[in-house]
Amino acid sequence: MQATIKNTVRFDGVGLHSGRPVRMVISPASAGYGIWFKRTDIRFGDAMVPARWDAVDRSPLCTRIRNAAGVEVSTIEHVMAALAGCGIHNALIEIDGPEVPILDGSAAPFVDAILGRGIRRLDTPVMAIKVDKTVTVETDSGWARLSPADTFTMSFHIDFTDAAIGSQDKRLVLSNGTFVRELCDSRTFCRQADVDAMRANGLALGGTLENAVVVDGDKVLSPGGLRHSDEPVRHKMLDALGDLALAGAPILGHYTGHRAGHSMTNMLLHALFNTPGALRLVEVDGADAARLPGVGVVPQDMPAVA
Ligand SMILES: [Zn+2]
Numbered sequence: 001m002q003a004t005i006k007n008t009v010r011f012d013g014v015g016l017h018s019g020r021p022v023r024m025v026i027s028p029a030s031a032g033y034g035i036w037f038k039r040t041d042i043r044f045g046d047a048m049v050p051a052r053w054d055a056v057d058r059s060p061l062c063t064r065i066r067n068a069a070g071v072e073v074s075t076i077e078h079v080m081a082a083l084a085g086c087g088i089h090n091a092l093i094e095i096d097g098p099e100v101p102i103l104d105g106s107a108a109p110f111v112d113a114i115l116g117r118g119i120r121r122l123d124t125p126v127m128a129i130k131v132d133k134t135v136t137v138e139t140d141s142g143w144a145r146l147s148p149a150d151t152f153t154m155s156f157h158i159d160f161t162d163a164a165i166g167s168q169d170k171r172l173v174l175s176n177g178t179f180v181r182e183l184c185d186s187r188t189f190c191r192q193a194d195v196d197a198m199r200a201n202g203l204a205l206g207g208t209l210e211n212a213v214v215v216d217g218d219k220v221l222s223p224g225g226l227r228h229s230d231e232p233v234r235h236k237m238l239d240a241l242g243d244l245a246l247a248g249a250p251i252l253g254h255y256t257g258h259r260a261g262h263s264m265t266n267m268l269l270h271a272l273f274n275t276p277g278a279l280r281l282v283e284v285d286g287a288d289a290a291r292l293p294g295v296g297v298v299p300q301d302m303p304a305v306a
Helices: 077-085 106-115 178-183 192-200 229-245 262-274
Strands: 003-005 009-014 021-028 035-039 047-051 064-066 073-075 089-094 120-121 126-129 135-138 143-147 155-157 167-173 189-191 213-216 256-260 277-281
Touching: 003 021, 009 106, 009 213, 035 106, 077 106, 077 178, 089 178, 120 277, 126 192, 143 262, 143 277, 155 229, 167 178, 167 229, 178 213, 189 192, 189 229, 213 229, 229 256
Parallel strands: 035 089, 155 256, 189 213
Antiparallel strands: 003 120, 009 021, 021 089, 035 047, 064 073, 126 277, 135 143, 143 256, 155 167
């Protein structure tokens, strides 16, 4: 059955790129509502922005959505991953600025709060997107693919010249709380050289050594080091789950990302929806439900976050 959050939950923080303070409130919503953002600071005109693949304004550094009136919300990927990973299909997210708070740079604070409030089952079945045909997108920097699989599975490869990251591969079957146990606490990461370039362009102004893993060559500059030896690839998988959640329904298929990022995962969803015969909407039965990320998640799945 579809689910929503049991009670309203509030987050106060700053935007990673803007550095500005922001307050965000997630509220329950009815079956079939989906996930919508509402910009509470927009007094006139349409303040509602759908968390959907076709509302994405492609951006290399984060996922940004925009409505027809030009109202935007950016850096939505971590809260979207938290909702998908907890099996929340319907919610209203009110926010008083253009960027979701970065908090600790992972999805753990969102997951912790959502599981703390509890999940309410609704009386309408979940529809899932079953991948029937492989779709691939490719750019100069990498590729991404969705192919048929019975269980939602994710494989990811990254390679960076910085020895502190290097080459990392991971494959996970994301069912029954795996996202919460394995991925949700992995933080965003970047290279010191990129921080300098982003700051020069007025970006990453809210970034700190606490809410991002910063590396320089073979050194991890963030105090306390990494939460997992392969935290960067885990974070890329977290991002991909958040970006795939914009499909509007859970996916039964195998996602592979090879040096993929936000834009590429969004291009992949465009390819999926625009390729005849690539997908089928199926009503999720008990056996399929066990193959989706959120079913069976319990607060005890939360890792002990540093
Ligand atoms: Zn991220």
